[in-house]
Amino acid sequence: MALADLRTREAQLTARRNELVAALRAAPTGTDQAEDYSGVVSSPAPSLGRPRDLSVKAVQNLLLALGGLLLVVSAIVFTAVSWGHLGIAGRAAILLGLTGLVLAAPIPLRRRGLAATAETLAMLGLALLLLDGYAARQAGLTGLDAIRPQPYTAGLIGVVAVAFAAYGRLARLRSPIPVAVGLVQLPLAVLAFDKGAFWLVAALLATACADAAAWLAGRRRMAAVCFGCTWSLGVAIGLAESLETYEARSAWPLSGALIVAVVAGLVIAVRATRPWSVALTAFSAIALIAALTVPTRVVLESPWAVTPAPLAGLAVTMLAVLASRTASAVKAAPLRAAVVEAAVTATGTAAIATALLSTPVAVPVINALAGPLDWGGVWSGIGTTGVREALGAQSVAGPPDLVVLATLALACAVLALFVVRHGRTDGAASRARLHMLIVVAPAFASMTVAVCPVALGMRTRRR
Missing domain, CATH: 1.10.287 (Helix Hairpins)
Structure with a gap:
């Protein structure tokens, strides 16, 4: 009886499958279902509107990143708060040993094909190196506690960045060198942070010039990103400071720093792609107007203080026009086209800036x-005195x-x-x-x- 029931059920399922296969064959091409070589109906294709699940590799990388972040947080808590009975020297010794193990682990992991795990441990090693530097100063190792916090922090970041870049090259890892390039942006800014706005602008622009040289030498994307960040921040702070500078002793250095920023921005602009070249050229034109305005404004008396900015805008407009005329002398066609495009952008930006800077005389x-x-007397009696x-x-x-x-x-x-x-x-x-x-x-x-x-x-x- 049971065997007969099973055979009857099998016949029903077989008939149902044949009906579905026949219906599928009769359907027009492009439907969401298809039959594979064995005659089994495949599952319908997912709809374009439905969100796609993360791949196994993406989930693994996400879990690795979260695990590394938790380890960094635990290391910071351990260094600053926990295990107080050990003292800072004991904690520093434990951190130093742990740092060595963590930095040594990516090498065999990479050989076994576990690249993501190796990169995650390398980032953990970077955080441990910075914590080692903090613990060394807190423990007074070799008189490090005598150094002021600001120079020590800048020096520590620079040393760790260089060491981490060398470690990444030796271990043949991908992430250490870009991360080290990002860390190198900080030392000069940290040193100049409390020295005044001009020194901060000078530090940011000096770092941006180094990034520009690195990008021109190797065309690395990380160097270009760092240049954009440091250059934009330096120019923005310089422009804000130029509006509040009314002393000659601070106006001339600030003007020089902005001119350096203009040169660096234009050098990169003629070699960059759109829209970055347009943005760099426009901000360079505005920075050049500010650089020409600041030193002349401080030497003029109050009624004439409105004239330097429009005159500087006119001067930059004429310089851009002259640059477009001399661009034909450039032999390389791509570079000539880039120079002409930069000149056109600078001309329009300078003309708009000239109009905006002239509004005080309205x-x-x-x-x-x-x-x-x-x-x-013709207009008297209609309340025209209210106009004035x-x-x-x-x-x-x-x-x-x-x-x-x-x-x-x-x-x-x-x-x-x-x-x-x-x-x-x-x-x-x-x-x-x-x-x-x-x-x-x-x-x-x-x-x-x-x-x-x-x-x-x-x-x-x-x-």
């Missing part, structure tokens, strides 16, 4: 242009405002000629920009002429 200029509305009060009657246009307006007119004219010369007028947007420049340049020139009587004190008396 109120005096509008006040001067609106003056006839108050002085003429809203704009600030005490803000009177002067010769500095004329200089800024003339600078804007000249910058627009130079930019229009640059657009025409490079043939960038194809397309509706390019033609619209050119027409706008052709209109704006005479408008600023007309405003300069209109403001002249007020700025030069040639007002006529009211009848």
